Amino acid sequence: MTRMKTATLLAILAAGPVMAADSASLTADLADGQNNARGTVEATETPSGMMHVKIQLMDVPQGIYGAHLHETGLCEGPDFKSAGGHLAQDGEDHGVLAENGPHIGDMPNVHVPENGAITVEYFIPELGADLISDDDGTAFMLHAQADDLTSQPSGDAGDRMLCGVLAEAS
Ligand SMILES: [Cu+2]
């Protein structure tokens, strides 16, 4: 453990202060309502201003599931209601099919294949690490059903299946 931390520190030093300042990175460990590990999410700022989000899932039942960033970084199972609604800015409605959509925390559905494992990457425009790391934090949520991309306020995506709190990568 100590050795790994030293290696990380050296890597940061090698990258120099410019890189460190420009690319904040946040990660979340995903768990289901029974606290079983189900994957990870990584959100990294890029020079373009877009957030690069990488989701890696494992041991998830085959299906199509809504994926969002939720406004509160608190994952209390089994229902994960503690994470609140979608991460959103003033005047935003839910979903890309809404005229005033989407919420800044809305992402495309994840299609999990039969083997239960998938990795997907998204770009989210105009999302900075400062918005994710606000006072009450932010959670990534995968729902039990597909997001219809239009129903208010959350795409009719059903129960909350997997949750993870995004925190600065150490
Ligand atoms: Cu959601």
Ligand SMILES: [Zn+2]
């Ligand atoms: Zn939404």
